[in-house]
Each structure stands twice: as structure tokens, then as C-alpha cells.
Amino acid sequence: MTTPQRLSDLRTDYLRPYRDGTLTVYNFYLDRYFAWCADHDLEPLRATRPDVERYIEHLLVERRMSGASVCTALTSVRGLYRFAHQECAIERDPAQYARRPRITTLPKDTTGLDRAQMQDFLLAGQTSGGRYYATAFLLCCMALRASEACSIQIENFQKTSRGHRVLEFHGKAGVPARMPIPIPVVRALEAAAGDRTTGPLLLRQDGGPLSRQGLGTIVNTLGRRAGIKGLVVRPHLLRHSCITNALESGASIRKVQDLARHAEPRTTMRYDRNRTNLDDHAVHSLVAFIAPPDGDETDAELAAG
DSSP: OOHHHHHHHHHHHHHTTOOHHHHHHHHHHHHHHHHHHHHTTOOGGGOOHHHHHHHHHIIIIISOOOHHHHHHHHHHHHHHHHHHHHTTSSSSOTTSSOOOOOOOOOOOSOOOOOHHHHHHHHHHHHHHOHHHHHHHHHHHHHOOOHHHHHHOBGGGGOOEETTEEEEEEEOGGGOEEEEEOOHHHHHHHHHHHTTOOSSBSSBOTTSSBOOHHHHHHHHHHHHHHTTOOSOOOOHHHHHHHHHHHHHHTTOOHHHHHHHHTOSSHHHHHHHHHHHHTTTTOHHHHHHHHHOOOOOSSOHHHHHHO
16 A cells, blocks of 8 residues: 555545534644645655654744644644554654743633623513524523534433433534533523424524524624623633623532533633632732731732832
């Protein structure tokens, strides 16, 4: 078997488990890497660790990509080499120990919508009715991603389990998910379904299934109707807000991880840290413990400069 054919077969086998957006992104970054290899007369299956590090330098210096973007671009490249090594197509994995950029980020200030804003958003969805009603409650109460909300079929929420109405769907990377549906959410879903018993829950005005872009338009419209100022309301902001408000309500990290369907609790904990990193930082208790008595200025006056 020729090297190009062997590489093509390995690529096909490696990508076989992936679907939809993930497959598109992985193909994009593999195409970019193979194009770079061709420009440098390098056969990908004969690449060495220095070759991979030269590619990383190319992304950083010539393409001026951020460290985080470079690491994302390397995901499918590293995955393909790992797969090829496991299948004994190469003796060594050239990407395994290649030095990647170190990613350092500050906690984000964004905590999403607060409780009052979430209530206003849900009320705007309820009064708008139909797909607006279902969209608001799916995103604000169930923490669904945009693609997940668009994929919901009417058949997905007709079952009951242990006395609970349940929503069954496939989440990120095709992972099956099942969630109980609170009564207010059931009402929203049934309002959008109307007399229909099968097919997509969220529809366009022409009767076709709603796209992610269409969902984004609905969310933005509801944000304006809810009177939310200073923020562009998008589907992911609502998912973010759903998670932070669940934490505010007193739910444990483990329970909120189940709600968000995060694979790792560390992902959920980032939302918790971003929510409180300034309010309960240790510097407050330290200064209160050791600082000398205050002068006449108040904390608010000092913060204002």
C-alpha cells in the first residue's frame, strides 16, 4: 500500500466515530496540516517531533494564532498520530511530546444573566408563545446548547420515568442524555408542539426545522423584549446563565455538573470560580485581619478613586 493511500485510510478510520460539527472542524485542521506538510515536502507519516514543533511555530508566528487556537488546531493532528501509533502504522508518535503553547487566562467577568433577568427572559418567552416559549425554557431551564435545542423532536419528551416526564436527546459528540422536565418546561414544550405529535419541536415560519442561526435570532429578540440592557443575549449566554443561577440556588457542583452535562467537574467549577472570584477572594479576609484601622474614606470612595 502506498504511503498516501495508507494515510488516507488511517484518516478515514480515525475520523469514523466523529459527526457533524466535530467532524467538520477535525477535517479542516487536518487539511491545513497536510497542506503545510506538502509545502515542506514532508510525508506526514514520516514526521518527527521537531517537524511538529516547526508546524506549531508556523501557526504561532506566521499565522499569528493565539496559544489556545494553536492547541485547538493540534487536536485532530495529535489524535491522528496517536491513532496511527496504536495501529502500528508508525513507530513513534511525533506529536506526543511536542511542546505546545502554554495557555494562561484570567477568570472572565461575565456571570451571565442574574435571577431577575432570567425571570424577565422567561416571561418574554411565555408571552410570545410558540417556539419563543419553548426556546426560552429549553435554554434557561434545561441548559441546552443551541444545536441540542434545534435537534429536539416532539417524540423526545413523550416518555415518563419514575413519575417524571423526561427529555431524551443526543448532546455534544453524540452522547445520549436524559433529563427530567419540570412542569413549567412541559407546558412550554407542549405549547410549541401544538397539535403535532411527531417531528422537530422548533420550526421556522415556513414549517422547516429551525437552524442554529434562527435560534440565535429568537434569543436575541427575546432579550430585547425582556428589556435586558448592556448584553447581547445569545444561546450560550443563556446556558452560562442557567449554570450560574443553578449554583446560586444552592445546588451542589455535582448536581449542576449533571444539569450542564459536563464530562469533568472541573469545567463546572470554573463557572463557580468566575461567579465568585472577586466577591469571596482571600485577599478580603486577609486585609480585614491584618490591616490597620481605616481613615475617614469609605471603601466605595476608595474604589471610585
